[in-house]
Amino acid sequence: MDTIEVTGTNGDRLVYDGATVAKFRHNGMHESARNPVSTYREIRVTHRPGKRGRPDSYEVLLAMAAILTLTIDQSQKAHLDALVAALERSSA
Numbered sequence: 001m002d003t004i005e006v007t008g009t010n011g012d013r014l015v016y017d018g019a020t021v022a023k024f025r026h027n028g029m030h031e032s033a034r035n036p037v038s039t040y041r042e043i044r045v046t047h048r049p050g051k052r053g054r055p056d057s058y059e060v061l062l063a064m065a066a067i068l069t070l071t072i073d074q075s076q077k078a079h080l081d082a083l084v085a086a087l088e089r090s091s092a
Contacts, residue, residue, distance in 0.1 A: 004086060006079045009057065017041050023068045036064040037090045039065035045080065063088075 004016040011027035022034040048057045055073050060080060062068040062072040072080060 004083045006060070006070065006072060006076050006083055008072050008076075010071065012070055014060075014062065014068060014070055014083065016086055018086075021064060021068070021087075022060065023070075033066045033068060035064040035066055035068075037087070040087050040091050043084055043087060045084070062092060 003018075004071045005076075006014045008014075011025075013028050015022045015024065016037075018037070020034050020036055023032050024030065025032045043063070044061040046059040046061075048059060050056045057074075057078065058072050058077065060068075060070045060072060062070075
């Protein structure tokens with residue numbers, strides 16, 4: 001299984017390795033949470049249109065053993081879609 005990495009606008013990252021999902025803070029320097037995929041409950045993605053010249057963004061809320069949140073821009077949307085698909089397959 002390939003690793004899926006979604007990078008947020010502030011440098012935080014969600015990393016899926018097939019068995020766990022980890023959140024890294026401070027530009028990927030500090031692991032703040034790691035949850036087994038078996039604890040996956042749901043993921044919510046909310047589109048936020050850009051205002052005053054800012055690009056569109058997405059608010060991600062991932063409910064597992066812990067609640068993980070991340071804000072991403074449009075360039076990370078394909079990675080987010082891959083993460084959502086992988087999590088949905090694992091819960092089926």
